[in-house]
Amino acid sequence: MRIWNRELVHISYDSGIPLIGTVAFGLIDRGTNIIQIRPTSICPLSCCFCSTDAGPCSRRRICEYLVDLEYLVEYFRQLVFWKGAKNIEAHIDTVGDPLTYPYLVDLVQEISEIEGVDVISLQTHGAVLRESLIYELEDAGLSRINLSIDALDPVKAKRLSGTEWYDIERIKELAELIVDTKIDLLIAPVWVPRLNDDEIPRIIEFALKIGAGKRWPPLGIQKYEAHKHGRKPKGIRPMSWKEFYRRLRELEKKYCVKLILRPEDFGIHKRRKLPVPFKLGERVLVEVKTLGWLKGEKLGVARNRAITIIDANSIPIGVEVKVEIIRIKDNIIIARPVV
Ligand code: SF4
Structure with a gap:
């Protein structure tokens, strides 16, 4: 099977490919109580700042991956056990958009039943989100959606997402719907200097107005970084970290909201880490x-x-x-x- 003229590779138990070792799919353990889960690499958007060069307009990708549900859940279960089976956050993030995973609701349901998993969070731009899916994810036990909204202005939103059919008005409606469910909402724009400077205050106002962030902070503003294998908007230089934090502090004062986030805000702490079976240079x-x-x-x-x-x-x-x-x-x- 192919997608956008790229091969779609199925990763199953029979493939003999382990689910630890790559950023493109599987599981990532960075030595905390968070386990990143990457069931697919596919994304429907082509954001102009995408750090992983995802989506239909990708120039560097030659294939996409889809992981078998049961294989992924079993691998995850073993990793949870290895890490102590308590206070684990399962963070479904991917190098694409997790909403493209056809078994997402089943994935959330199955990992919510694993002993030791306290939080299940999901990172998405929401382009293919729909009302019924929100309710299904709520019933399955999803705790939080980190929703990336990079602009409220429809023209800028289309330009940033590199996608003509991207409908920010619809995503705003869905964001309001999420707030009325048991799923917490964190709005997570990527701040790209010159492209959405004016949009960031508007996004903060929107998040506060609709009541995002009941259990966790309402906003998680991310700094645009120029990644080696990512897309880089022409003529745009990333902000320095100093400048980024200076601007966040100003916005924190203006809106009386926490924008500079720390691991403790999400209950993140160090935890036993999987050993690396190789040495550098080996x-x-x-x-x-x-x-x-x-x-x-x-x-x-x-x-x-x-x-x-x-x-x-x-x-x-x-x-x-x-x-x-x-x-x-x-x-x-x-x-x-x-x-
Ligand atoms: S930034 Fe996210 S939503 Fe946008 S193209 Fe990249 S992976 Fe897809």
Whole structure:
């Protein structure tokens, strides 16, 4: 199966591909009580600032991934157990938009029944959200939606999302609906200098007006960063962190709302972390299983980890190849072929 002329790769138990090791799908453990869950890499939008170059207009991606529901839940269950089975937040975030996962409601339902999972949160731009889905997610046990609204002005919203059919008026209505359910709402705009400076105060006013943030803060403003493999709007330079916090402090005073957030605001704390079975610079024999998500990459497997192999254009799928490990942070493993 293909999507936007890219291969759609199914990751199941039978694929033999572990769910730890890549940012593109599976699970990420960064040593806290949060476990990031990435069931799909697909996104319907093409935001001009997208850090993961997602969506139909992506120029770097060569495939998308979809993870089998039961495989994902079982892997997650084991990781929750490993991390102590208490006060775990399951954060469904993805390098695309989780609402594109066809089994999202079942995923939320199944992980809500796992002992030790206290919070289930979801990061989305909401482009394909609908009323019935909100109610289904509420019944399934979703605790919070982090909804990215980058502009309230319809023209700017379309421009930022890189999508003509993106309908901010509809998303505003759905945001108001979320507030009336048991699901908490956090509005999380990406602040892109010059493109939505005037929109940020309006978004704060909107969040406060509709009553976002009952259990957690109402807003989580994110700073635009120019990522190596992401999309970068022409002529836009990211704000410095100093400038970003200065502006947030000003807005905090003006609107009497907390905008500079800390891990404690979300109950985030350190927790036992999965060991990394590699050392930096180590040479390892890897089985090449499928395409990597970006041009020139393949996905390999060794020692129960998925490994992204860069500079792998000429390496066929199905062979074993020797690679050098060049990144191991948070069990996200990147390697390069040894020539
Ligand atoms: S920023 Fe989010 S919603 Fe926008 S294209 Fe990227 S992944 Fe999709």
